[in-house]
Amino acid sequence: xxxxxxxxxxxxxxxxxxxxxxxxxGYEVRQVATLGEGLEVITGNGVDxxxxxxxxxxxxxxxxxxxxxxEAHIEVAxxxxxxxxxxxxxxxxxxxxxxxxxxxxxxxxxxxxxxVFQAVLMRQYQRRHKEKLKQxxxxxYQVWEEESVRLYQMAETFEDSxxxxxxxxxxxxxxxxxxxxxxxIAPDIR
Numbered sequence: 311x312x313x314x315x316x317x318x319x320x321x322x323x324x325x326x327x328x329x330x331x332x333x334x335x336g337y338e339v340r341q342v343a344t345l346g347e348g349l350e351v352i353t354g355n356g357v358d359x360x361x362x363x364x365x366x367x368x369x370x371x372x373x374x375x376x377x378x379x380x381e382a383h384i385e386v387a388x389x390x391x392x393x394x395x396x397x398x399x400x401x402x403x404x405x406x407x408x409x410x411x412x413x414x415x416x417x418x419x420x421x422x423x424x425x426v427f428q429a430v431l432m433r434q435y436q437r438r439h440k441e442k443l444k445q446x447x448x449x450x451y452q453v454w455e456e457e458s459v460r461l462y463q464m465a466e467t468f469e470d471s472x473x474x475x476x477x478x479x480x481x482x483x484x485x486x487x488x489x490x491x492x493x494x495i496a497p498d499i500r
Contacts, residue, residue, distance in 0.1 A: 317357045319341075332418070376403055388409060410428070
């Protein structure tokens with residue numbers, strides 16, 4: 311049986327103990343009390359999934375915790391733990407990259423193990439497809455660069471300067487939109 315390595319970033323020690331007991335066999339749980347410690351552990355060790363409390367001693371505001379965690383470009387699955395069933399906070403967490411949002415008072419062992427399993431699988435799937443998507447965008451960008459040179463050359467050949475300017479503007483617009491799309495879907499393609 312493969313062990314799933316869980317990093318629990320949680321300052322409530324009794325709750326951390328409960329989470330470890332709920333996960334049971336097949337899980338190696340390491341608990342830290344601050345976001346700073348958690349980020350250090352993630353960069354230094356193999357972690358499959360992070361269970362992240364949003365209210366921590368070094369990050370007492372949920373939005374700040376989410377921002378700091380995901381700005382660190384964490385490549386592991388992350389499940390958010392919260393005392394609050396807040397749809398806006400849940401949507402914010404999912405939008406920035408969390409694989410799930412669990413309300414502490416409503417967690418049971420089966421639900422927790424299922425959420426961890428799904429989060430790990432989802433992250434693996436995202437990594438695999440991110441590489442494929444990155445390659446598609448690199449290929450698309452290369453084709454665009456080649457074709458944009460031809461468009462600019464074509465614009466220079468127009469006798470009518472207004473038509474040439476329109477072709478140049480079209481090339482600029484397409485180039486800008488492609489860059490925006492690449493930045494949203496695969497920001498590190500270049």
